[in-house]
Amino acid sequence: MVNRNFPVPFLEERIELGKNTLYSWKKKIPTGANLIKVAEYFDVSTDYLLGLTDIKRYYETSEKDNSVQNIAAHHDGEEWSEEELEEIKQFKRFVTMRREARKHKGE
Known part of the structure; x- marks a missing residue:
């Protein structure tokens, strides 16, 4: 996986998420569609993003x-x-x- 170290607003714009969408995940569960966008961008599984597994792909x-x-x-x-x-x-x-x-x- 490529290390992509950049501001959250840049990522949200890049993968077409609404403003502050990622920050809102601290308080509410993300939609499946948005979770998939982030997983695909970082080339990892959604389970990995959710902390359910250590297996990235x-x-x-x-x-x-x-x-x-x-x-x-x-x-x-x-x-x-x-x-x-x-x-x-x-x-x-x-x-x-x-x-x-x-x-x-x-x-």
């Missing part, structure tokens, strides 16, 4: 994730759109994160 993937193409190749219907392939990639990440969380918890 549950998965490692590249922009050209061929495994998504392999999954999609097993479909017998019409061709997948780019949007559908992205949804498959996101679901794969979700399943991988859940599996790693269970391993970490010793389930």
Whole structure:
């Protein structure tokens, strides 16, 4: 992870959060969407941001994730759109994160 040492207002503007959104998290629970924005910006899991785990990332993937193409190749219907392939990639990440969380918890 790249160390990004800068003022909070800069981060809020950079990831399109409202003014003082991050400061408000001291008193109220962040929305899932905002939490995801911060996690994606710092390339860490939301569980890591919430202090639920010491594991920064549950998965490692590249922009050209061929495994998504392999999954999609097993479909017998019409061709997948780019949007559908992205949804498959996101679901794969979700399943991988859940599996790693269970391993970490010793389930």
